[in-house]
Amino acid sequence: MIQPNMATMLVFITTDVAISAPMLRASLKQAVSATFNRLSVDHDTSTSDSIMVLASGAAGNRGITTRGKAFNAFTKALTEVCGELAYQVVKDGEGATKVFRVRISGAKSAKDADKVGYAITGSPLVKTAVHGGDPNWGRLAMAVGRSGAAVNPAKLTISIGGHTVFNRGVNADAPLDPLQAHMKGSEILFEIDLGLGRHAAEWLGCDLSREYITINADYMT
Amino acid sequence: MIQPNMATMLVFITTDVAISAPMLRASLKQAVSATFNRLSVDHDTSTSDSIMVLASGAAGNRGITTRGKAFNAFTKALTEVCGELAYQVVKDGEGATKVFRVRISGAKSAKDADKVGYAITGSPLVKTAVHGGDPNWGRLAMAVGRSGAAVNPAKLTISIGGHTVFNRGVNADAPLDPLQAHMKGSEILFEIDLGLGRHAAEWLGCDLSREYITINADYMT
Numbered sequence: 001m002i003q004p005n006m007a008t009m010l011v012f013i014t015t016d017v018a019i020s021a022p023m024l025r026a027s028l029k030q031a032v033s034a035t036f037n038r039l040s041v042d043h044d045t046s047t048s049d050s051i052m053v054l055a056s057g058a059a060g061n062r063g064i065t066t067r068g069k070a071f072n073a074f075t076k077a078l079t080e081v082c083g084e085l086a087y088q089v090v091k092d093g094e095g096a097t098k099v100f101r102v103r104i105s106g107a108k109s110a111k112d113a114d115k116v117g118y119a120i121t122g123s124p125l126v127k128t129a130v131h132g133g134d135p136n137w138g139r140l141a142m143a144v145g146r147s148g149a150a151v152n153p154a155k156l157t158i159s160i161g162g163h164t165v166f167n168r169g170v171n172a173d174a175p176l177d178p179l180q181a182h183m184k185g186s187e188i189l190f191e192i193d194l195g196l197g198r199h200a201a202e203w204l205g206c207d208l209s210r211e212y213i214t215i216n217a218d219y220m221t
Numbered sequence: 222m223i224q225p226n227m228a229t230m231l232v233f234i235t236t237d238v239a240i241s242a243p244m245l246r247a248s249l250k251q252a253v254s255a256t257f258n259r260l261s262v263d264h265d266t267s268t269s270d271s272i273m274v275l276a277s278g279a280a281g282n283r284g285i286t287t288r289g290k291a292f293n294a295f296t297k298a299l300t301e302v303c304g305e306l307a308y309q310v311v312k313d314g315e316g317a318t319k320v321f322r323v324r325i326s327g328a329k330s331a332k333d334a335d336k337v338g339y340a341i342t343g344s345p346l347v348k349t350a351v352h353g354g355d356p357n358w359g360r361l362a363m364a365v366g367r368s369g370a371a372v373n374p375a376k377l378t379i380s381i382g383g384h385t386v387f388n389r390g391v392n393a394d395a396p397l398d399p400l401q402a403h404m405k406g407s408e409i410l411f412e413i414d415l416g417l418g419r420h421a422a423e424w425l426g427c428d429l430s431r432e433y434i435t436i437n438a439d440y441m442t
Contacts, residue, residue, distance in 0.1 A: 047363065124433070220355050
């Protein structure tokens, strides 16, 4: 779960914008689905994870009561706030020393894009490779393969830190030095292009360290 | 994946029974679905995991060509062999020090029973609790809740080592000593009764230790 130990994530956001309750709810749902619902520390959950947004209306804008330009602008800002908070959650994950971002594109459906993000951010082999700084694209390909999404290896392209390592089914023989340099950093970027459609998603995960085991195994309830 | 490092599981079984190829295939499928497909070391997979069974017919029995008594007897024996091998695989999991068995009952569907087994054997919080010997039924309930199976907490019962810890939605206030004694052992039993139907399944998992991280993070491909 989320740091600290046995934590529950409670998020409170306030805004002075004037917006109707149904529109505020729709905006939050959209923002959360692209941020908090696309992160993983360990795939485990707390029963109490909650997010709330309160709008006072003090800004005095013409109230947002329908979808449209103002709604989109507000939702964009709300998504940015949620994205920043989601990033902090992952960075603060139990025992985490690195954050990795997974950009999925070319998925056949939105669901497929999320399946790939979910599988990669939850894979212990990917998470330990990130911890060890190993540009192990075989583990990424493995997680893509077992994600349940429609996958054609011959159309799959994988990049690490902007360097293509697997190009439409073929080992791209990328030079190892820049890959290892990237993997030594604290922010890792994986790009997965499934080459099958136009759907995309971005997920956030963290590495799996000995500290995670210490935090979660070495105390008694 | 499965020990040793980067391993692929290749299983070869031979028998002298006389049995037709379609019946042998059907028997193996049944045996594997109840054993190898209900175990998890870390939910990650190898592309090459394979199982083969070869039958020579040297036993001279009346050949098995249809389902029936002889088919069932052979499948039972084959399932026992696969079950024993599957157990060894989990016991030999990367860094594993304990094996836990999850007996799911009362599921609304066979798929639901497997969803619960899959979620519990893959949960890092359950796996670290097992590693630390902590009878933490809250983590079991969490994994049941996030499994995707139909769950009604008021009908859910959880036992550890034969001791009921959560009884149809209520903390059973089980004495801690026998629970801790059981969790200190090397074979742990979790029983999950969903109380919603007649479907059951049995899954095998192992604990998550620092050694797992060492094996999978501390080498370079």
